[in-house]
Amino acid sequence: MRRHLQLISRVSTIAQELRALIKFRPWSRNQSTIANGKHEQSSFLESVDVYFDKAAAVSTTAPDILALIKACNCVVKLQFPLKRSTGEVEVIQAYRAQHSHHRLPTKGGIRMAPTVDAEETMALAALMTFKCAVVDVPFGGAKGGIRIDPRKYSMQEKEAIIRRYTSELAKRNFIGPAVDVLAPDYGTGSQEMAWIRDTYQQLHISELNASACVTGKPLEEGGIRGRKEATGLGLFFCLQEFFNDEELLRGVKLSQGIKGKTFVVQGFGNVGGNAINYIHGAGGKIIAIIEHNGGIVDESGEGLDIPKLKDYFNMNRTVTGFPAAKTIRETEGILEMACDVLIPAALESQIHMENAPRIKAKIVAEAANGPVTAAAEAILERNGIVILPDLLMNAGGVSVSYFEWLQNLNHVSYGRMSRRLEEHNKMDLINALERQLEKSLSSDLRMKAFRGNTELDFVWSGLEETMLAAWNNVKNTAEKRGCNLRTAAYLIAIERIAAFYQVHGIFP
Protein backbone atom coordinates (compact mmCIF):
# COMPACT_ATOMS: atom_id res chain seq x y z
CA MET A 1 0.00 0.00 0.00
CA ARG A 2 2.85 2.39 0.96
CA ARG A 3 4.59 1.63 -2.35
CA HIS A 4 1.33 2.30 -4.14
CA LEU A 5 0.90 5.69 -2.46
CA GLN A 6 4.51 6.67 -3.28
CA LEU A 7 3.92 5.83 -6.90
CA ILE A 8 0.67 7.74 -6.90
CA SER A 9 2.43 10.84 -5.64
CA ARG A 10 5.08 10.45 -8.36
CA VAL A 11 2.56 10.11 -11.16
CA SER A 12 0.36 12.83 -9.74
CA THR A 13 3.06 15.27 -10.93
CA ILE A 14 2.39 14.03 -14.45
CA ALA A 15 -1.32 14.46 -13.80
CA GLN A 16 -0.75 18.06 -12.77
CA GLU A 17 1.14 18.77 -15.96
CA LEU A 18 -1.56 17.12 -18.04
CA ARG A 19 -4.26 19.07 -16.25
CA ALA A 20 -2.44 22.32 -16.92
CA LEU A 21 -2.09 21.35 -20.56
CA ILE A 22 -5.79 20.74 -20.97
CA LYS A 23 -6.89 23.64 -18.82
CA PHE A 24 -8.29 21.37 -16.11
CA ARG A 25 -10.52 23.44 -13.84
CA PRO A 26 -11.34 22.46 -10.27
CA TRP A 27 -15.00 22.66 -9.38
CA SER A 28 -16.33 26.14 -8.91
CA ARG A 29 -19.90 27.28 -8.37
CA ASN A 30 -19.28 30.22 -10.70
CA GLN A 31 -18.07 28.15 -13.60
CA SER A 32 -19.91 28.91 -16.82
CA THR A 33 -21.63 25.94 -18.38
CA ILE A 34 -21.89 24.98 -22.01
CA ALA A 35 -25.56 24.18 -21.56
CA ASN A 36 -26.41 27.33 -23.50
CA GLY A 37 -24.70 25.72 -26.46
CA LYS A 38 -22.12 28.45 -26.99
CA HIS A 39 -18.99 26.31 -26.61
CA GLU A 40 -19.32 23.59 -29.19
CA GLN A 41 -15.53 23.20 -29.16
CA SER A 42 -15.79 21.79 -25.65
CA SER A 43 -14.14 18.43 -25.07
CA PHE A 44 -15.49 15.18 -23.67
CA LEU A 45 -13.79 15.92 -20.34
CA GLU A 46 -15.37 19.37 -20.25
CA SER A 47 -18.79 17.82 -20.84
CA VAL A 48 -18.22 15.44 -17.91
CA ASP A 49 -17.18 18.46 -15.83
CA VAL A 50 -20.33 20.34 -16.82
CA TYR A 51 -22.51 17.38 -15.84
CA PHE A 52 -20.65 17.16 -12.52
CA ASP A 53 -21.01 20.90 -11.91
CA LYS A 54 -24.75 20.81 -12.56
CA ALA A 55 -25.17 18.20 -9.84
CA ALA A 56 -22.63 19.89 -7.57
CA ALA A 57 -24.65 23.10 -7.73
CA VAL A 58 -27.68 21.38 -6.17
CA SER A 59 -25.73 19.16 -3.79
CA THR A 60 -25.27 20.07 -0.14
CA THR A 61 -21.69 18.75 -0.23
CA ALA A 62 -19.02 21.27 0.82
CA PRO A 63 -17.07 22.93 -2.05
CA ASP A 64 -13.67 21.54 -0.93
CA ILE A 65 -15.02 17.99 -0.91
CA LEU A 66 -16.65 18.58 -4.31
CA ALA A 67 -13.27 19.68 -5.68
CA LEU A 68 -11.70 16.55 -4.24
CA ILE A 69 -14.36 14.27 -5.75
CA LYS A 70 -14.05 15.94 -9.14
CA ALA A 71 -10.26 15.85 -9.46
CA CYS A 72 -8.49 13.07 -11.37
CA ASN A 73 -5.91 11.66 -8.94
CA CYS A 74 -3.31 10.52 -11.43
CA VAL A 75 -2.62 9.71 -15.06
CA VAL A 76 0.31 7.77 -16.38
CA LYS A 77 1.42 8.21 -19.97
CA LEU A 78 3.38 5.33 -21.43
CA GLN A 79 5.45 5.22 -24.61
CA PHE A 80 6.94 1.89 -25.56
CA PRO A 81 8.23 0.18 -28.69
CA LEU A 82 6.44 -2.33 -30.87
CA LYS A 83 8.40 -4.31 -33.43
CA ARG A 84 5.93 -4.67 -36.27
CA SER A 85 5.79 -7.74 -38.49
CA THR A 86 7.58 -5.70 -41.19
CA GLY A 87 10.56 -5.32 -38.81
CA GLU A 88 9.89 -1.60 -38.36
CA VAL A 89 9.79 -0.27 -34.78
CA GLU A 90 6.83 1.89 -33.83
CA VAL A 91 6.38 3.93 -30.65
CA ILE A 92 3.04 3.12 -29.04
CA GLN A 93 1.34 5.69 -26.82
CA ALA A 94 -0.87 4.52 -24.00
CA TYR A 95 -2.45 5.81 -20.80
CA ARG A 96 -3.98 4.73 -17.52
CA ALA A 97 -5.90 7.25 -15.43
CA GLN A 98 -6.93 6.54 -11.85
CA HIS A 99 -9.59 9.11 -11.11
CA SER A 100 -10.43 8.33 -7.49
CA HIS A 101 -8.79 6.25 -4.76
CA HIS A 102 -11.54 6.76 -2.22
CA ARG A 103 -12.09 3.04 -2.63
CA LEU A 104 -9.54 0.49 -3.78
CA PRO A 105 -8.96 -1.17 -6.11
CA THR A 106 -9.69 1.29 -8.86
CA LYS A 107 -11.57 -0.30 -11.73
CA GLY A 108 -12.17 0.33 -15.38
CA GLY A 109 -11.78 -0.93 -18.90
CA ILE A 110 -9.01 -0.46 -21.40
CA ARG A 111 -9.74 0.68 -24.93
CA MET A 112 -7.84 0.56 -28.17
CA ALA A 113 -8.72 3.35 -30.56
CA PRO A 114 -6.93 6.01 -32.60
CA THR A 115 -8.81 8.70 -30.64
CA VAL A 116 -7.28 7.76 -27.27
CA ASP A 117 -5.48 10.57 -25.45
CA ALA A 118 -4.88 11.70 -21.87
CA GLU A 119 -7.97 13.83 -21.72
CA GLU A 120 -10.32 11.15 -23.05
CA THR A 121 -8.84 8.63 -20.60
CA MET A 122 -9.35 11.04 -17.69
CA ALA A 123 -12.97 11.68 -18.70
CA LEU A 124 -13.65 7.95 -18.92
CA ALA A 125 -11.96 7.33 -15.56
CA ALA A 126 -14.15 9.99 -13.95
CA LEU A 127 -17.26 8.31 -15.38
CA MET A 128 -16.07 5.02 -13.84
CA THR A 129 -15.84 6.60 -10.36
CA PHE A 130 -19.37 8.01 -10.59
CA LYS A 131 -20.82 4.90 -12.26
CA CYS A 132 -19.44 2.58 -9.56
CA ALA A 133 -20.94 4.85 -6.91
CA VAL A 134 -24.36 4.86 -8.65
CA VAL A 135 -24.55 1.05 -8.67
CA ASP A 136 -22.88 0.79 -5.27
CA VAL A 137 -19.93 -1.22 -6.51
CA PRO A 138 -17.03 -0.68 -4.08
CA PHE A 139 -14.33 0.54 -6.46
CA GLY A 140 -12.62 3.80 -7.33
CA GLY A 141 -12.72 4.74 -11.01
CA ALA A 142 -9.99 4.18 -13.60
CA LYS A 143 -9.62 3.79 -17.35
CA GLY A 144 -6.88 2.86 -19.78
CA GLY A 145 -6.31 3.46 -23.43
CA ILE A 146 -3.90 2.49 -26.17
CA ARG A 147 -3.74 4.90 -29.07
CA ILE A 148 -3.93 2.54 -32.05
CA ASP A 149 -6.52 1.52 -34.60
CA PRO A 150 -6.74 -2.19 -33.72
CA ARG A 151 -7.94 -3.04 -37.24
CA LYS A 152 -4.46 -2.13 -38.54
CA TYR A 153 -2.55 -4.57 -36.32
CA SER A 154 -2.21 -8.35 -36.52
CA MET A 155 -3.13 -10.59 -33.57
CA GLN A 156 0.56 -11.11 -32.77
CA GLU A 157 1.18 -7.36 -32.79
CA LYS A 158 -1.85 -6.71 -30.57
CA GLU A 159 -0.66 -9.40 -28.16
CA ALA A 160 2.77 -7.76 -27.97
CA ILE A 161 1.19 -4.34 -27.35
CA ILE A 162 -1.13 -5.62 -24.60
CA ARG A 163 1.60 -7.62 -22.87
CA ARG A 164 4.01 -4.68 -22.92
CA TYR A 165 1.27 -2.32 -21.73
CA THR A 166 0.54 -4.68 -18.82
CA SER A 167 4.20 -4.97 -17.88
CA GLU A 168 4.60 -1.16 -18.00
CA LEU A 169 1.61 -0.82 -15.66
CA ALA A 170 2.99 -3.57 -13.40
CA LYS A 171 6.36 -1.78 -13.13
CA ARG A 172 4.52 1.25 -11.76
CA ASN A 173 2.20 -0.75 -9.49
CA PHE A 174 -0.69 0.42 -11.66
CA ILE A 175 -2.29 -3.00 -11.96
CA GLY A 176 -3.20 -5.66 -9.38
CA PRO A 177 -6.20 -7.23 -7.63
CA ALA A 178 -5.96 -4.74 -4.74
CA VAL A 179 -4.69 -1.78 -6.73
CA ASP A 180 -6.24 -1.35 -10.17
CA VAL A 181 -8.31 -3.96 -12.01
CA LEU A 182 -8.58 -3.76 -15.80
CA ALA A 183 -11.52 -4.86 -18.00
CA PRO A 184 -12.72 -4.74 -21.62
CA ASP A 185 -13.88 -1.55 -23.30
CA TYR A 186 -14.14 -0.25 -26.85
CA GLY A 187 -11.79 -2.23 -29.15
CA THR A 188 -10.86 -4.88 -26.58
CA GLY A 189 -12.47 -8.12 -25.42
CA SER A 190 -11.84 -11.36 -23.58
CA GLN A 191 -8.74 -12.25 -25.65
CA GLU A 192 -6.94 -9.07 -24.58
CA MET A 193 -7.99 -9.72 -20.96
CA ALA A 194 -6.47 -13.22 -21.16
CA TRP A 195 -3.13 -11.72 -22.28
CA ILE A 196 -3.27 -9.18 -19.46
CA ARG A 197 -3.95 -11.88 -16.88
CA ASP A 198 -1.19 -14.14 -18.16
CA THR A 199 1.39 -11.34 -18.30
CA TYR A 200 0.52 -10.16 -14.80
CA GLN A 201 0.68 -13.76 -13.50
CA GLN A 202 4.13 -14.28 -15.09
CA LEU A 203 5.39 -11.17 -13.31
CA HIS A 204 3.76 -12.12 -9.96
CA ILE A 205 4.22 -15.85 -9.97
CA SER A 206 3.48 -16.39 -6.28
CA GLU A 207 0.47 -14.06 -6.10
CA LEU A 208 -2.49 -16.24 -5.22
CA ASN A 209 -5.08 -13.73 -6.40
CA ALA A 210 -3.33 -12.77 -9.64
CA SER A 211 -6.31 -13.62 -11.84
CA ALA A 212 -8.33 -10.87 -10.11
CA CYS A 213 -6.05 -8.23 -11.75
CA VAL A 214 -8.46 -8.11 -14.70
CA THR A 215 -12.11 -8.98 -15.38
CA GLY A 216 -13.92 -9.88 -18.58
CA LYS A 217 -11.57 -12.86 -18.99
CA PRO A 218 -12.45 -16.00 -20.95
CA LEU A 219 -14.06 -18.68 -18.76
CA GLU A 220 -10.93 -20.87 -18.99
CA GLU A 221 -8.89 -18.01 -17.49
CA GLY A 222 -11.13 -17.32 -14.48
CA GLY A 223 -13.82 -15.33 -16.27
CA ILE A 224 -17.42 -15.39 -15.15
CA ARG A 225 -20.48 -16.49 -17.11
CA GLY A 226 -22.53 -13.53 -18.27
CA ARG A 227 -19.86 -10.77 -18.29
CA LYS A 228 -19.95 -10.46 -22.09
CA GLU A 229 -23.70 -9.86 -22.12
CA ALA A 230 -23.80 -7.86 -18.88
CA THR A 231 -23.63 -4.29 -20.21
CA GLY A 232 -26.32 -4.93 -22.83
CA LEU A 233 -28.50 -6.82 -20.34
CA GLY A 234 -28.13 -4.11 -17.69
CA LEU A 235 -29.29 -1.55 -20.24
CA PHE A 236 -32.21 -3.80 -21.15
CA PHE A 237 -33.29 -4.11 -17.49
CA CYS A 238 -33.43 -0.30 -17.25
CA LEU A 239 -35.32 0.01 -20.55
CA GLN A 240 -37.87 -2.48 -19.24
CA GLU A 241 -38.33 -0.33 -16.15
CA PHE A 242 -38.75 2.79 -18.28
CA PHE A 243 -41.37 1.07 -20.43
CA ASN A 244 -43.29 0.03 -17.29
CA ASP A 245 -43.37 3.52 -15.81
CA GLU A 246 -46.63 5.24 -16.73
CA GLU A 247 -45.49 8.69 -15.70
CA LEU A 248 -42.22 8.63 -17.66
CA LEU A 249 -44.07 7.19 -20.67
CA ARG A 250 -46.68 9.95 -20.55
CA GLY A 251 -43.84 12.48 -20.93
CA VAL A 252 -42.80 10.96 -24.26
CA LYS A 253 -46.31 9.89 -25.34
CA LEU A 254 -45.50 6.19 -25.59
CA SER A 255 -47.51 3.16 -24.52
CA GLN A 256 -46.27 0.51 -22.07
CA GLY A 257 -43.88 -2.28 -23.03
CA ILE A 258 -40.87 -2.70 -25.32
CA LYS A 259 -42.89 -4.83 -27.74
CA GLY A 260 -43.45 -3.00 -31.04
CA LYS A 261 -41.29 0.02 -30.14
CA THR A 262 -38.70 1.09 -32.71
CA PHE A 263 -34.95 1.25 -31.97
CA VAL A 264 -31.94 2.66 -33.82
CA VAL A 265 -28.60 1.39 -32.50
CA GLN A 266 -25.19 2.91 -33.19
CA GLY A 267 -22.50 0.25 -32.68
CA PHE A 268 -22.83 -3.50 -33.16
CA GLY A 269 -20.01 -4.50 -30.84
CA ASN A 270 -20.17 -6.03 -27.40
CA VAL A 271 -22.60 -3.54 -25.88
CA GLY A 272 -24.75 -2.69 -28.91
CA GLY A 273 -24.90 -6.29 -30.17
CA ASN A 274 -26.01 -7.70 -26.82
CA ALA A 275 -28.53 -4.92 -26.16
CA ILE A 276 -30.05 -5.67 -29.58
CA ASN A 277 -30.44 -9.37 -28.68
CA TYR A 278 -32.45 -8.63 -25.54
CA ILE A 279 -34.56 -5.89 -27.14
CA HIS A 280 -35.35 -8.12 -30.11
CA GLY A 281 -36.19 -10.96 -27.71
CA ALA A 282 -38.74 -8.70 -25.98
CA GLY A 283 -40.42 -7.83 -29.29
CA GLY A 284 -38.69 -4.47 -29.91
CA LYS A 285 -38.15 -3.60 -33.57
CA ILE A 286 -34.56 -2.78 -34.52
CA ILE A 287 -35.07 -0.51 -37.53
CA ALA A 288 -31.45 0.53 -38.14
CA ILE A 289 -27.89 -0.31 -37.05
CA ILE A 290 -24.85 1.90 -37.56
CA GLU A 291 -21.23 0.73 -37.72
CA HIS A 292 -18.17 2.94 -38.14
CA ASN A 293 -18.17 2.81 -41.94
CA GLY A 294 -21.79 2.26 -42.85
CA GLY A 295 -25.15 1.17 -41.60
CA ILE A 296 -28.29 -0.78 -42.49
CA VAL A 297 -31.93 0.28 -42.43
CA ASP A 298 -34.92 -2.05 -42.31
CA GLU A 299 -37.29 -1.72 -45.24
CA SER A 300 -39.78 -4.43 -44.25
CA GLY A 301 -41.52 -2.39 -41.54
CA GLU A 302 -41.19 -5.43 -39.24
CA GLY A 303 -37.74 -4.61 -37.91
CA LEU A 304 -34.48 -6.34 -38.85
CA ASP A 305 -34.36 -10.12 -38.64
CA ILE A 306 -31.76 -10.27 -35.87
CA PRO A 307 -30.96 -14.03 -35.89
CA LYS A 308 -30.32 -13.85 -39.66
CA LEU A 309 -28.31 -10.66 -39.22
CA LYS A 310 -26.15 -12.36 -36.56
CA ASP A 311 -25.40 -15.22 -38.97
CA TYR A 312 -24.53 -12.70 -41.67
CA PHE A 313 -22.30 -10.73 -39.27
CA ASN A 314 -20.48 -13.87 -38.10
CA MET A 315 -19.58 -14.67 -41.72
CA ASN A 316 -18.76 -11.12 -42.89
CA ARG A 317 -17.72 -9.24 -39.70
CA THR A 318 -19.95 -6.35 -40.75
CA VAL A 319 -23.67 -5.64 -40.92
CA THR A 320 -23.32 -3.68 -44.15
CA GLY A 321 -24.42 -5.56 -47.24
CA PHE A 322 -27.00 -7.58 -45.26
CA PRO A 323 -29.33 -8.64 -48.10
CA ALA A 324 -32.59 -8.14 -46.16
CA ALA A 325 -31.93 -4.44 -45.48
CA LYS A 326 -30.76 -1.28 -47.22
CA THR A 327 -27.06 -0.45 -46.77
CA ILE A 328 -26.26 3.23 -46.34
CA ARG A 329 -22.72 4.59 -46.28
CA GLU A 330 -23.51 8.04 -44.86
CA THR A 331 -24.39 7.17 -41.29
CA GLU A 332 -25.18 10.64 -39.91
CA GLY A 333 -28.68 10.49 -41.42
CA ILE A 334 -29.39 7.13 -39.75
CA LEU A 335 -28.66 8.61 -36.33
CA GLU A 336 -31.31 11.21 -37.06
CA MET A 337 -34.04 8.75 -38.14
CA ALA A 338 -37.42 8.93 -36.42
CA CYS A 339 -37.64 6.16 -33.81
CA ASP A 340 -38.79 5.61 -30.25
CA VAL A 341 -35.35 4.87 -28.80
CA LEU A 342 -31.90 5.80 -30.08
CA ILE A 343 -29.10 3.78 -28.47
CA PRO A 344 -25.62 5.20 -29.07
CA ALA A 345 -23.31 2.25 -28.28
CA ALA A 346 -20.04 3.32 -29.91
CA LEU A 347 -18.00 6.33 -28.86
CA GLU A 348 -18.37 9.59 -26.95
CA SER A 349 -19.68 12.92 -28.32
CA GLN A 350 -21.67 11.31 -31.14
CA ILE A 351 -24.65 13.57 -30.45
CA HIS A 352 -23.35 17.10 -30.41
CA MET A 353 -24.59 20.64 -30.80
CA GLU A 354 -24.69 20.43 -34.59
CA ASN A 355 -26.75 17.24 -35.05
CA ALA A 356 -28.77 17.42 -31.81
CA PRO A 357 -31.55 19.59 -33.30
CA ARG A 358 -32.14 16.91 -35.97
CA ILE A 359 -32.41 13.94 -33.56
CA LYS A 360 -35.97 12.62 -33.81
CA ALA A 361 -35.88 9.81 -31.23
CA LYS A 362 -38.14 10.17 -28.19
CA ILE A 363 -35.60 8.58 -25.86
CA VAL A 364 -31.81 8.44 -26.01
CA ALA A 365 -30.52 5.48 -24.00
CA GLU A 366 -26.77 5.98 -23.48
CA ALA A 367 -25.02 2.65 -23.83
CA ALA A 368 -21.68 4.26 -24.72
CA ASN A 369 -19.76 6.43 -22.28
CA GLY A 370 -20.48 10.11 -22.87
CA PRO A 371 -22.26 9.86 -26.25
CA VAL A 372 -24.18 13.13 -25.73
CA THR A 373 -22.24 16.37 -25.21
CA ALA A 374 -23.47 18.79 -22.55
CA ALA A 375 -24.45 21.30 -25.23
CA ALA A 376 -26.41 18.63 -27.09
CA GLU A 377 -28.17 17.53 -23.91
CA ALA A 378 -29.68 21.00 -23.51
CA ILE A 379 -30.98 20.91 -27.08
CA LEU A 380 -32.41 17.38 -26.80
CA GLU A 381 -34.18 18.27 -23.56
CA ARG A 382 -35.63 21.44 -25.09
CA ASN A 383 -37.08 19.17 -27.79
CA GLY A 384 -38.70 16.90 -25.18
CA ILE A 385 -36.28 14.01 -25.63
CA VAL A 386 -35.60 11.98 -22.50
CA ILE A 387 -31.99 10.94 -21.89
CA LEU A 388 -31.29 7.77 -19.92
CA PRO A 389 -27.74 8.44 -18.70
CA ASP A 390 -24.60 6.36 -19.20
CA LEU A 391 -23.74 6.30 -15.47
CA LEU A 392 -26.78 4.10 -15.00
CA MET A 393 -27.47 2.50 -18.38
CA ASN A 394 -24.06 0.92 -19.03
CA ALA A 395 -23.22 0.06 -15.41
CA GLY A 396 -24.12 -3.63 -15.89
CA GLY A 397 -20.62 -4.33 -17.19
CA VAL A 398 -18.75 -3.16 -14.12
CA SER A 399 -21.38 -4.74 -11.86
CA VAL A 400 -20.68 -8.20 -13.27
CA SER A 401 -16.96 -7.41 -13.29
CA TYR A 402 -17.35 -6.93 -9.55
CA PHE A 403 -18.90 -10.41 -9.27
CA GLU A 404 -16.02 -11.84 -11.34
CA TRP A 405 -13.43 -10.15 -9.10
CA LEU A 406 -15.16 -11.51 -5.99
CA GLN A 407 -15.31 -15.00 -7.51
CA ASN A 408 -11.59 -14.84 -8.34
CA LEU A 409 -10.79 -13.84 -4.75
CA ASN A 410 -13.01 -16.65 -3.44
CA HIS A 411 -11.40 -19.21 -5.76
CA VAL A 412 -14.73 -21.00 -6.08
CA SER A 413 -17.56 -20.29 -8.49
CA TYR A 414 -21.03 -19.17 -7.46
CA GLY A 415 -23.32 -22.18 -7.14
CA ARG A 416 -20.60 -24.80 -6.86
CA MET A 417 -21.11 -25.32 -3.14
CA SER A 418 -24.88 -24.82 -3.07
CA ARG A 419 -26.40 -26.13 -6.29
CA ARG A 420 -26.69 -29.85 -5.41
CA LEU A 421 -27.66 -29.06 -1.83
CA GLU A 422 -30.54 -26.90 -3.10
CA GLU A 423 -31.58 -29.69 -5.48
CA HIS A 424 -31.55 -32.37 -2.75
CA ASN A 425 -33.55 -30.14 -0.40
CA LYS A 426 -36.09 -29.24 -3.09
CA MET A 427 -36.41 -32.88 -4.11
CA ASP A 428 -37.15 -33.89 -0.50
CA LEU A 429 -39.86 -31.21 -0.39
CA ILE A 430 -41.38 -32.28 -3.72
CA ASN A 431 -41.41 -35.95 -2.63
CA ALA A 432 -43.12 -35.02 0.65
CA LEU A 433 -45.73 -32.92 -1.20
CA GLU A 434 -46.43 -35.70 -3.67
CA ARG A 435 -46.89 -38.20 -0.85
CA GLN A 436 -49.20 -35.82 1.00
CA LEU A 437 -51.28 -35.01 -2.11
CA GLU A 438 -51.10 -38.57 -3.43
CA LYS A 439 -50.35 -37.09 -6.81
CA SER A 440 -47.19 -36.92 -8.97
CA LEU A 441 -45.89 -33.81 -10.70
CA SER A 442 -45.19 -34.13 -14.42
CA SER A 443 -41.51 -34.80 -15.10
CA ASP A 444 -41.25 -31.41 -16.79
CA LEU A 445 -42.57 -29.56 -13.75
CA ARG A 446 -40.42 -31.69 -11.47
CA MET A 447 -37.28 -30.71 -13.41
CA LYS A 448 -38.18 -27.02 -13.21
CA ALA A 449 -39.12 -27.11 -9.55
CA PHE A 450 -36.04 -28.90 -8.28
CA ARG A 451 -33.31 -27.23 -10.35
CA GLY A 452 -30.55 -25.65 -8.22
CA ASN A 453 -29.01 -22.25 -9.02
CA THR A 454 -26.02 -22.12 -11.35
CA GLU A 455 -23.25 -19.53 -11.65
CA LEU A 456 -25.22 -17.76 -14.39
CA ASP A 457 -28.39 -17.69 -12.23
CA PHE A 458 -26.45 -15.92 -9.48
CA VAL A 459 -24.89 -13.45 -11.93
CA TRP A 460 -28.22 -12.55 -13.59
CA SER A 461 -29.92 -12.22 -10.23
CA GLY A 462 -27.12 -9.98 -8.89
CA LEU A 463 -27.18 -7.88 -12.04
CA GLU A 464 -30.96 -7.47 -12.02
CA GLU A 465 -30.96 -6.51 -8.34
CA THR A 466 -28.11 -4.02 -8.88
CA MET A 467 -29.69 -2.38 -11.94
CA LEU A 468 -33.21 -2.17 -10.51
CA ALA A 469 -32.01 -0.73 -7.21
CA ALA A 470 -29.96 1.87 -9.11
CA TRP A 471 -32.80 2.64 -11.52
CA ASN A 472 -35.25 3.27 -8.65
CA ASN A 473 -32.73 5.39 -6.78
CA VAL A 474 -31.96 7.55 -9.84
CA LYS A 475 -35.64 7.94 -10.73
CA ASN A 476 -36.70 8.81 -7.18
CA THR A 477 -33.80 11.23 -6.74
CA ALA A 478 -34.74 13.00 -9.98
CA GLU A 479 -38.32 13.35 -8.73
CA LYS A 480 -37.34 14.51 -5.25
CA ARG A 481 -34.64 16.96 -6.34
CA GLY A 482 -36.47 18.21 -9.43
CA CYS A 483 -33.66 17.42 -11.86
CA ASN A 484 -33.10 15.22 -14.88
CA LEU A 485 -31.98 11.60 -14.60
CA ARG A 486 -28.33 12.37 -15.37
CA THR A 487 -28.06 15.04 -12.68
CA ALA A 488 -29.78 12.63 -10.29
CA ALA A 489 -27.18 9.95 -11.06
CA TYR A 490 -24.31 12.41 -10.49
CA LEU A 491 -25.96 13.60 -7.26
CA ILE A 492 -26.17 10.04 -5.96
CA ALA A 493 -22.52 9.47 -6.84
CA ILE A 494 -21.33 12.73 -5.28
CA GLU A 495 -23.27 12.19 -2.08
CA ARG A 496 -22.17 8.56 -1.69
CA ILE A 497 -18.51 9.48 -2.18
CA ALA A 498 -18.83 12.52 0.13
CA ALA A 499 -20.39 10.28 2.81
CA PHE A 500 -17.42 7.98 2.41
CA TYR A 501 -14.93 10.83 3.03
CA GLN A 502 -17.06 11.99 5.96
CA VAL A 503 -16.56 8.65 7.71
CA HIS A 504 -12.97 7.98 6.66
CA GLY A 505 -11.56 11.46 6.91
CA ILE A 506 -8.70 12.64 4.73
CA PHE A 507 -5.28 10.98 4.81
CA PRO A 508 -2.88 11.96 6.40
Ligand SMILES: NC(=O)C1=CN([C@@H]2O[C@H](COP(=O)(O)OP(=O)(O)OC[C@H]3O[C@@H](n4cnc5c(N)ncnc54)[C@H](OP(=O)(O)O)[C@@H]3O)[C@@H](O)[C@H]2O)C=CC1
Ligand atom coordinates in the same frame (compact mmCIF):
# COMPACT_ATOMS: atom_id res chain seq x y z
N1 LIG B 1 -17.57 -3.42 -23.12
C1 LIG B 1 -18.16 -3.04 -21.98
O1 LIG B 1 -18.42 -3.87 -21.10
C2 LIG B 1 -18.56 -1.62 -21.76
C3 LIG B 1 -18.49 -0.69 -22.77
N2 LIG B 1 -18.97 0.57 -22.55
C4 LIG B 1 -18.95 1.58 -23.61
O2 LIG B 1 -19.76 1.13 -24.69
C5 LIG B 1 -19.23 1.64 -25.93
C6 LIG B 1 -19.02 0.50 -26.89
O3 LIG B 1 -18.12 -0.42 -26.32
P1 LIG B 1 -18.00 -1.92 -26.84
O4 LIG B 1 -19.31 -2.40 -27.32
O5 LIG B 1 -17.31 -2.68 -25.78
O6 LIG B 1 -17.01 -1.74 -28.05
P2 LIG B 1 -16.77 -2.72 -29.30
O7 LIG B 1 -15.39 -2.45 -29.73
O8 LIG B 1 -17.15 -4.11 -28.94
O9 LIG B 1 -17.80 -2.20 -30.40
C7 LIG B 1 -17.82 -0.90 -30.84
C8 LIG B 1 -18.81 -0.78 -31.98
O10 LIG B 1 -18.93 0.60 -32.33
C9 LIG B 1 -18.82 0.71 -33.74
N3 LIG B 1 -18.33 2.05 -34.09
C10 LIG B 1 -17.11 2.56 -33.95
N4 LIG B 1 -17.07 3.84 -34.35
C11 LIG B 1 -18.30 4.12 -34.79
C12 LIG B 1 -18.89 5.25 -35.37
N5 LIG B 1 -18.21 6.38 -35.56
N6 LIG B 1 -20.18 5.17 -35.76
C13 LIG B 1 -20.86 4.04 -35.59
N7 LIG B 1 -20.37 2.95 -35.03
C14 LIG B 1 -19.09 2.97 -34.65
C15 LIG B 1 -17.88 -0.38 -34.12
O11 LIG B 1 -18.04 -0.64 -35.51
P3 LIG B 1 -16.90 -1.41 -36.33
O12 LIG B 1 -16.93 -2.80 -35.81
O13 LIG B 1 -17.38 -1.25 -37.71
O14 LIG B 1 -15.63 -0.70 -36.02
C16 LIG B 1 -18.40 -1.50 -33.24
O15 LIG B 1 -19.55 -2.07 -33.81
C17 LIG B 1 -17.98 2.43 -25.57
O16 LIG B 1 -18.32 3.77 -25.37
C18 LIG B 1 -17.58 1.83 -24.23
O17 LIG B 1 -16.81 2.73 -23.45
C19 LIG B 1 -19.54 0.93 -21.37
C20 LIG B 1 -19.63 0.04 -20.34
C21 LIG B 1 -19.07 -1.29 -20.42
Ligand SMILES: O=C(O)CCC(=O)C(=O)O
Ligand atom coordinates in the same frame (compact mmCIF):
# COMPACT_ATOMS: atom_id res chain seq x y z
O1 LIG C 1 -16.03 -3.94 -16.26
C1 LIG C 1 -15.35 -3.00 -15.86
O2 LIG C 1 -14.61 -3.06 -14.90
C2 LIG C 1 -15.40 -1.65 -16.53
C3 LIG C 1 -16.18 -1.56 -17.80
C4 LIG C 1 -16.00 -0.19 -18.36
O3 LIG C 1 -14.93 0.14 -18.80
C5 LIG C 1 -17.07 0.77 -18.31
O4 LIG C 1 -18.06 0.56 -17.60
O5 LIG C 1 -16.96 1.82 -18.98
